[in-house]
Amino acid sequence: MQALSPEQYARLRELAGTWTRCHLKAAKHDARFNPRLTADALCFRCQGEYLLGALITPLSLSLVLLPDEESPPPPPEQGTRRVSLPSGTYGFRAECLDETLWLWRCELLDDLSDVASRQEASRLAQQLMERVMAPAAPGG
DSSP states (O other): OOOOOOOHHHHHHHHHHHHHHHHHHHHTSSSSOOOOOOEEEEEEEEEEEEEEEEESSSEEEEEEEOOOOOOOOOOGGEEEEEETTTEEEEEEEEEEESOEEEEEEEEESOOOOTTHHHHHHHHHHHHHHHHSSSSSTTTO
């Protein structure tokens, strides 16, 4: 697996920071909010013209396809897509975080309220990516 560039890592920091800036205040009013967690973009790798990885927030764990900076968001009528990964096919929807940053997101866990720490959330993201990138079991 090819290592990410410093620019790609900066883009992932921007993703986590933008989520925090745009959504943290509202998230604090959600019953699922976990104050032990922060937004973090973890375990990303290159997947075609996208960066594929896990986005942890105080609310959820999602699989994310982050497009190139210059890529415009799709029109609303094209705001969903199916993506084949080694473990199967996943449904993603386009999500604009602010005027300049958008992504394809597939929410896999919608309640992280029982995750005890950022380290536990990081391990959860690593396990998610290992499973997503492992071939599906035959007949499964």
